[in-house]
Amino acid sequence: MTAPIIDIETLNFRYRDRAPIFEDFSLTIRQGEAWSVIGPSGCGKTTLLYLMAGLTRPDSGVIRVGGAPIERPRPRTGLVLQDHGLLPWATVEENTKLGFKIRGFYGPDGKHSPEDAEKDPEAEEALTRHWLSWLGIDHVREKYPAELSRGQRQRAAIARTLVLSPDLLLMDEPFSALDAPIREELQRVMNRFHRETGLTSLTVTHDIEEAVVLGEKILVLSDTVNQTPTIVDNPHAGDPDLRMGRQFLEQCSALRALIETRSRKEKP
Numbered sequence: 001m002t003a004p005i006i007d008i009e010t011l012n013f014r015y016r017d018r019a020p021i022f023e024d025f026s027l028t029i030r031q032g033e034a035w036s037v038i039g040p041s042g043c044g045k046t047t048l049l050y051l052m053a054g055l056t057r058p059d060s061g062v063i064r065v066g067g068a069p070i071e072r073p074r075p076r077t078g079l080v081l082q083d084h085g086l087l088p089w090a091t092v093e094e095n096t097k098l099g100f101k102i103r104g105f106y107g108p109d110g111k112h113s114p115e116d117a118e119k120d121p122e123a124e125e126a127l128t129r130h131w132l133s134w135l136g137i138d139h140v141r142e143k144y145p146a147e148l149s150r151g152q153r154q155r156a157a158i159a160r161t162l163v164l165s166p167d168l169l170l171m172d173e174p175f176s177a178l179d180a181p182i183r184e185e186l187q188r189v190m191n192r193f194h195r196e197t198g199l200t201s202l203t204v205t206h207d208i209e210e211a212v213v214l215g216e217k218i219l220v221l222s223d224t225v226n227q228t229p230t231i232v233d234n235p236h237a238g239d240p241d242l243r244m245g246r247q248f249l250e251q252c253s254a255l256r257a258l259i260e261t262r263s264r265k266e267k268p
């Protein structure tokens with residue numbers, strides 16, 4: 001068993017004047033695992049990801065990432081969001097290198113950039129070249145976001161995160177704005193990425209099939225308060241022909257039924 005990379009201990013969290021979302025909630029995610037997080041709308045998927053990313057603070061309890069309690073966004077955590085957040089006035093290459101610039105600005109202070117961060121333009125260029133070509137967008141490196149397809153834009157957003165050599169990848173609905181064929185293509189890209197790098201990842205999604213394709217472990221949240229986590233083992237995630245098998249449909253149906261039981265709020 002590998003060491004934990006995320007360790008949540010008795011987390012309590014609620015938004016002001018709202019019902020609690022997490023109450024004494026504990027969860028361990030180990031290095032090298034690929035997780036999906038799913039659940040009814042409004043159950044707290046994004047909130048959990050923001051708590052892990054250090055963008056939201058718990059009311060009580062401890063969230064350790066990489067062994068240390070998280071008090072602010074951590075430079076080794078890579079974050080990929082749905083709206084990709086590319087700078088419209090910068091090319092793909094410039095967008096990809098943005099993180100290096102920010103690191104360069106702050107220096108290796110351990111808060112904004114890792115303590116071992118080095119400014120080495122040749123290494124930065126090599127990493128940029130590697131990930132742009134690995135993601136199949138090297139040929140558009142001089143183009144601006146408005147000149148790209150949505151799939152290419154999301155690949156550029158992923159490249160921008162990967163060049164910084166994260167040890168943890170958190171993704172919030174990364175492919176939900178994409179059409180089904182492009183979404184499935186990017187899911188295959190992420191499966192290959194996980195096979196080749198073994199990087200720990202956690203993907204928030206509302207798409208059951210995506211959760212099954214990406215997550216070896218699937219965390220199912222409830223839209224009432226979350227206390228004990230419901231975790232579904234899904235060892236076949238990442239198999240290249242997973243979608244072809246009966247097992248895939250069965251896993252999706254089982255998950256759909258489980259989410260239904262986790263959705264107890266009254267429907268309008």
Ligand SMILES: Nc1ncnc2c1ncn2[C@@H]1O[C@H](COP(=O)(O)OP(=O)(O)OP(=O)(O)O)[C@@H](O)[C@H]1O
Nearest residue numbers: 015016018021040041042043044045046047048206
């Ligand atoms: N800043 C905020 N202030 C108050 N309430 C919030 C805030 N952000 C989210 N909420 C509420 O907290 C609950 C959880 O929100 P969250 O976005 O984490 O859910 P989600 O599972 O990601 O939802 P969805 O699947 O619809 O994206 C929701 O009821 C939401 O309305």
